[in-house]
Amino acid sequence: MARYMLVLKYDEAVAMATPPDPAIFEEMGRFNTAMVDAGVLLAGEGLAPSSQGAVVTFPDSGGDGTTVSDGPFTEARELIGGFWILKVDSLDEAVSWARKAPFRAGERIEVRRVTEAEDFEGIAPESVLEQEKELRERAEQQHGG
Template sequence: MRYMLIMQAPESMAVEQAGGVPPAEVFEAMGRYNHDLVEAGVLLAAEGLTPSAEGFVVTHDGESATVTDGPFTEAKELVAGFWILEVASREEAVQWARRCPIGPGVRLEVRRVGELAEFEGVAPTEVLDAEATLRRRIAEREAERHQS
């Protein structure tokens, strides 16, 4: 099963507020954590996110979409990065989340990633088949990208 670990930092602690670059110790601790995840064979993806000033929010009113550029000053917490892990159980996800070297005031939200099979009997079969085809295409493209 897959879990997403979402690192959220209060706006006051966000990298964009702290002058742009975290201390070297933060990079070193995260590097060790990521290394351990890779060595354990559970890491599928991990990325840090750019400052919210470079992002945007899309909202829908039912008829059209509105794009609002960052920074997201109204946010109390900003998403700073994420990991996607593939683990055997919720308990294993909890263990990895507890090891994450987040500092005081930083929040790590952990959510299970839903599997396509969970939508069987809920979503129309043709929608599930189309989604399965898309996921195969993504996997093929990823494999091709790694071969070149």
């Protein structure tokens, strides 16, 4: 099994101009319930509008430091509106779940596999991989996972 992230992408300006039909919340509840019932949903959250966020930009090499820009992110054509993390057998299964999401025209779901430490074996130093494993175990214990 592998973990996949489903990332909802949308045009925030269009979404703000036409609020969602209240029925979408019931449809979303059914969609999330189906994933929980199937035992595939590990996490899922919606995100607040970009006006409530910030962007931290790192300097080019030799730069003086990071900059922070408050939202909204008007220059972005597409923003992330939410996400789910699923544990499924394949990309095809993750895509199958994404196809069932109750979204409006123009919204998209990007499906990406979440990397695991094994993906970096032979690339990252073994000490770093061991530290990553320990940190994941500690975080899981802290959050009751």
